Amino acid sequence: MRIVFFGTANVALPILEELRKKHEIAAVVTTPDVKIGRKQLLQESPVSALATDLKLLLHKPEKIRNNPEFLEILKGMGADIFVVVAYGKILPLEIINLPRHKTVNVHFSVLPKYRGASPIQAALLNGDAQTGTSIFVLDEQVDHGPLIAQEIADIEPFDNFFTLSDKLAKLSAKIINGALEDYASGRVTPLPQPEHGASQSGIILKKHGQIDWHKTAQEIYNQFRAFYLWPGIWTTWNGKILKITECAPQDRAEGGQAEPGSVTEGLLAACGQGTWLKINRLQLEGKSEVSAQEFLNGYRDFVGSILN
Secondary structure, three states, X not given: OEEEEEEOOHHHHHHHHHXXXXXXXXXXEOOOOEEEOOOOEEEOOHHHHHHHHOOOOEEOOOOOOOOHHHHHXXXXXXXXXXXXXXXXXXXXXXXXXXXXXXXXXXXXXXXXXXXXXXXXXXXXXXXOOEEEEXXXXXXXXXXXXXXXXXXEEXXXXXXXXXXXXXXXXXXXXXXXXXXXXXXXXXXXXXXXXXOOOOXXXXXXXXXXXXXXXXXXXXXXXXXXXXXXXXXXEEEEEXXXXXXXXXXXXXXXXXXXXXXXXXXXOXXXXXXXXXXXXXXXXXXXXXXXXXXXHHHHHHOOOOOOOEOO
């Protein structure tokens, strides 16, 4: 088939690479380059970099809605189907329905659970034992269209956003060609999603990384796993933001209750329900990330303090 691929993030890369093994990629559509850092240097998306390496036709429209010029470009491509993976923009219905087989989306959850912007984070935050990937036909509602294929994946206790994203991207790449071929040939009829069990996952903001020490250590660790890399998890100490960049729940032999957020020897922080979080690496606002021992060498008053 002749495909136009819409994608931006790293998770789209293995799927694009797998598609081009069996299909013709007419073009790749990604988001515009963004300015980053103090020098405001332009940086292209991961999908843009891969498309350039593969010498694929590349488009980076500033807007996808109310853009008649870009719509005409898409019409001229003669695509059989559009494939969307972590593109970052919602396609209007006039684009969704343009190709012969319309537009399919790869979403990293077992739909209808965790529709929306952050399905991987939601699964980790809630401590789920399983998640998966769904391939479905787009409609005008967010992550609502009929399903073509689904696969389940186990979530390991050590999985975080990075490792689980990689796992789901590779799983999706493994099934994408078969799913498209079954759909386009009519061997599979898209099935409407059940509304029972539907849930939404929202946009992740920096504030979501703030730790509530009244939660259990496992809940805080799940927050760490979900927000690994960004926004991370953080608390405040002496009026400054303190990021915890490596941690794990840990039993404390002597047990006992302590005020949530209080720090004891061995850099154990008291959490809700008498649980404890071991802090292994951390970063104080304006400083570099260091190990727990390095931090204690510089801030001996940390033990005995209370994190907020």
